Amino acid sequence: MNALGALFRRDLRVGRRLGGGASMGVVFFFILIALMPFAIGPDLNVLSRIGPAILWIAGLLATLLGLDRLFQSDRDDGSLDLLLMSRTPGEAIVLVKCLAHWLLTGLPLVIATPLFGLMLGMSPQALWQTTASLAAGTPALTMLGAIGAALTVGLRKGGLLMAILILPLCVPVLIFGVAAANAGQGNPVPFLTPFLVLCALSLAAIAGAPFAAAAALRAMNE
Amino acid sequence: MLRYANPANFLRLAGFLIPPLAVVTAGLLAVGLYLAVLAPADYQQGETVKIMYLHVPAAWLSMFVYIVMTASALGTLVWRHPVADAAQKAAAPLGAGFTFICLATGSLWGKPMWGTWWVWDARLTSVLVLFLLYLGLVAVWQTFEDQGRAARAAAILTLVGVVNIPIIHFSVQWWNTLHQAASVFRMGGPAISRPLLWPLLIMAVAFTTLFLTLHLMAVRNEILRRRLRRLSILEASAAETPIATTGGFADALARN
Numbered sequence: 478m479n480a481l482g483a484l485f486r487r488d489l490r491v492g493r494r495l496g497g498g499a500s501m502g503v504v505f506f507f508i509l510i511a512l513m514p515f516a517i518g519p520d521l522n523v524l525s526r527i528g529p530a531i532l533w534i535a536g537l538l539a540t541l542l543g544l545d546r547l548f549q550s551d552r553d554d555g556s557l558d559l560l561l562m563s564r565t566p567g568e569a570i571v572l573v574k575c576l577a578h579w580l581l582t583g584l585p586l587v588i589a590t591p592l593f594g595l596m597l598g599m600s601p602q603a604l605w606q607t608t609a610s611l612a613a614g615t616p617a618l619t620m621l622g623a624i625g626a627a628l629t630v631g632l633r634k635g636g637l638l639m640a641i642l643i644l645p646l647c648v649p650v651l652i653f654g655v656a657a658a659n660a661g662q663g664n665p666v667p668f669l670t671p672f673l674v675l676c677a678l679s680l681a682a683i684a685g686a687p688f689a690a691a692a693a694l695r696a697m698n699e
Numbered sequence: 700m701l702r703y704a705n706p707a708n709f710l711r712l713a714g715f716l717i718p719p720l721a722v723v724t725a726g727l728l729a730v731g732l733y734l735a736v737l738a739p740a741d742y743q744q745g746e747t748v749k750i751m752y753l754h755v756p757a758a759w760l761s762m763f764v765y766i767v768m769t770a771s772a773l774g775t776l777v778w779r780h781p782v783a784d785a786a787q788k789a790a791a792p793l794g795a796g797f798t799f800i801c802l803a804t805g806s807l808w809g810k811p812m813w814g815t816w817w818v819w820d821a822r823l824t825s826v827l828v829l830f831l832l833y834l835g836l837v838a839v840w841q842t843f844e845d846q847g848r849a850a851r852a853a854a855i856l857t858l859v860g861v862v863n864i865p866i867i868h869f870s871v872q873w874w875n876t877l878h879q880a881a882s883v884f885r886m887g888g889p890a891i892s893r894p895l896l897w898p899l900l901i902m903a904v905a906f907t908t909l910f911l912t913l914h915l916m917a918v919r920n921e922i923l924r925r926r927l928r929r930l931s932i933l934e935a936s937a938a939e940t941p942i943a944t945t946g947g948f949a950d951a952l953a954r955n
Contacts, residue, residue, distance in 0.1 A: 624855070624859060628852045628856060632842060632843070634842070638842050641831075641834070641838055642838070642839070642856055645832055645835065645860075646832075646860065648824070648828055689855055689859050692776075692855055693852065693855045696776075696848070696851035696852065697848060
């Protein structure tokens with residue numbers, strides 16, 4: 478428990494001080510959203526209608542592309558070997574690293590969502606629904622991405638392969654996330670139904686993904 | 700099962716099984732396609748219903764190949780079965796091929812029947828995700844240089860992706876959309892009339908034996924490719940050290 482606490486504090490500190498990990502994720506998220514009005518046209522009616530989908534796609538890409546360094550820097554400096562050889566289970570190590578990573582990159586996205594949603598002309602109801610669905614869904618994306626990051630650890634061109642492997646698995650999260658964000662505005666589906674499924678997906682990913690990611694880390698680090 | 704962990708035993712078995720399997724596959728395909736052409740046209744769909752004889756077996760095989768790959772993945776991770784690695788690698792492109800046939804014929808069938816090449820309903824989307832998973836697995840095999848690491852990475856990804864298989868199967872029951880519900884394997888017996896059902900079942904068996912033949916051949920090729928690679932490495936290292944005699948390696952090559 479003590480070792481996990483130390484690892485958590487170390488990851489938070491390293492993430493905050495090195496490479497600007499947290500702020501870069503939000504900036505990338507912002508740029509993706511800012512590109513959309515150029516591609517679609519500045520019509521606020523259109524943008525407000527597809528705003529939740531834009532925020533979700535941007536959130537998905539920003540979360541996944543930020544994850545390729547999750548285990549890579551630890552492998553580069555050798556600390557991954559020490560972590561895996563320690564008596565702490567690999568599954569717990571993965572979970573703690575993902576928690577620290579989500580606090581540094583996922584949570585800022587969620588906090589920034591209402592602000593960026595305003596720029597897309599979204600209604601207050603859509604704003605809070607999108608924010609809530611991203612808060613509930615990004616943990617699942619982080620956990621799925623951790624599997625991809627573990628599978629591609631040590632590969633020189635791992636980033637693109639990781640996206641190819643993990644993005645198909647993110648489809649259910651995207652479906653229910655956008656369904657929850659779009660609920661109630663002329664849609665017959667109430668907010669709570671897709672939102673609860675989204676929470677279930679996140680909980681299942683938190684429970685299951687550490688096992689796959691830890692197995693992948695052990696197999697890839699031999 | 701574990702007896703065939705020895706690649707030499709497996710090669711003997713494959714050499715024994717491939718010729719009869721190939722003959723059976725050719726015969727079943729000929730009979731199945733002939734019966735499919737003769738089968739009566741549907742009263743609503745006309746002759747387009749015959750796309751079914753390729754579409755439905757390919758759809759079954761796309762899932763069957765994934766299950767074969769999952770079993771091989773367990774063989775890789777649990778027993779470190781060397782033939783299981785080769786079986787996984789050989790199955791991924793075959794599965795992608797069957798899934799592609801399923802998607803392409805479904806699209807060709809959808810245009811006259813539904814009036815559209817593609818809809819984003821649950822069945823089509825989940826099969827598309829299966830196709831992307833196969834492509835991702837092929838990418839894994841191509842990216843890793845060390846085939847042992849590639850086998851373990853592909854095995855873990857295969858086991859994660861297996862959640863999609865029940866989603867594909869139940870997608871037509873959970874979400875009621877354009878794609879029809881299951882009509883062969885269902886409670887109360889098949890909902891297809893006998894003259895249309897028989898050619899379909901023969902085609903399904905033919906596709907299965909086709910897969911088994913191609914898979915056995917691909918696994919055999921993979922094992923031989925690895926042997927050749929190992930022998931060429933041995934020979935290269937023998938050429939560098941003049942003490943070793945090259946005759947032993949030439950003998951080994953001749954034996955294989």
